[in-house]
Ligand SMILES: Nc1ncnc2c1ncn2[C@@H]1O[C@H](COP(=O)(O)O)[C@@H](OP(=O)(O)O)[C@H]1O
């Protein structure tokens with residue numbers, strides 16, 4: 001089909017990047033974690049940079065000459081004074097991962113690494129093809145030892161046409177809601193989806209592939225919902241009000257990153273609610289791969305006004321208030337509960 005070569009390359013690149021991430025998460029050093037500059041001091045680690053350099057390098061090898069990448073990280077902070085040691089560490093990690101794969105017999109220099117990272121500076125848009133990468137989505141979860149994902153998607157004329165979500169810490173079998181972090185469960189899933197062809201899941205370390213479908217739950221009382229682990233990323237009080245209006249009985253499943261989209265695509269829960277606080281602008285790399293993984297599994301992803309997400313406007317998503325995800329049956333009820341809850345919240349308190 002149309003994007004088979006791209007899909008194979010994306011799976012290869014994301015899988016390779018997770019090897020690097022797993023190694024770093026196992027032995028996370030304080031010096032591996034840095035704060036980004038600017039107002040929102042989110043963390044960034046050697047693994048975010050290493051993953052971006054690896055994916056960028058692999059995609060450029062596979063598609064020489066026709067390459068555009070919109071990615072989260074850039075090398076600005078690494079090029080400043082004091083960045084040298086950290087760049088050396090990233091270079092070593094990337095070269096070790098490339099060697100472990102065997103298909104790229106090269107050793108990259110520190111400058112090669114910085115250049116590969118900066119290849120992700122494309123602005124995207126509605127023309128042509130653009131890869132969209134979040135090298136580690138859920139860096140806060142990654143640093144905590146929790147969930148994170150390597151999220152890679154391809155835009156073709158503004159539409160997401162394929163997505164790969166590698167989730168190194170997600171159990172292979174459905175999350176038990178009583179024990180979402182059950183230690184006995186084997187972990188490491190990769191979800192992939194191509195437009196019109198469905199969503200599939202495979203173990204990160206293996207090859208058996210299964211087709212996945214969103215939950216068929218129609219009764220909201222039986223639905224469970226996902227939201228961000230970080231209260232700063234999504235208003236937990238608002239989602240709790242929405243859940244209450246719907247009659248949802250289960251407690252929320254709080255997890256970092258687009259792993260939520262992956263888990264929802266295989267029916268672990270039926271609803272995902274995301275309501276950032278005022279003024280936050282969502283980026284395309286935080287939703288591109290996740291949204292196609294869910295829609296190709298039969299789900300629906302919209303903003304709070306019921307509009308499909310528009311990935312054609314550059315780096316940012318232009319949204320009404322928040323993002324809501326569910327199956328086709330539940331969506332109308334969910335949408336009503338969201339509108340009613342937003343209206344209630346915006347009323348002045350007596
Ligand atoms: N104040 C904020 N509100 C909403 N989202 C935020 C935020 N600050 C950071 N984020 C985004 O939330 C993402 C993690 O999503 P989640 O809340 O589902 O775990 C982060 O991705 P990164 O970890 O790639 O930076 C970041 O882009």
Ligand SMILES: [Mg+2]
Pocket residue numbers: 042043072139
């Ligand atoms: Mg980040």
Ligand SMILES: [Mg+2]
Pocket residue numbers: 134136137138285286
């Ligand atoms: Mg992210």
Ligand SMILES: [Mg+2]
Pocket residue numbers: 048072134135136137138139
């Ligand atoms: Mg990230």
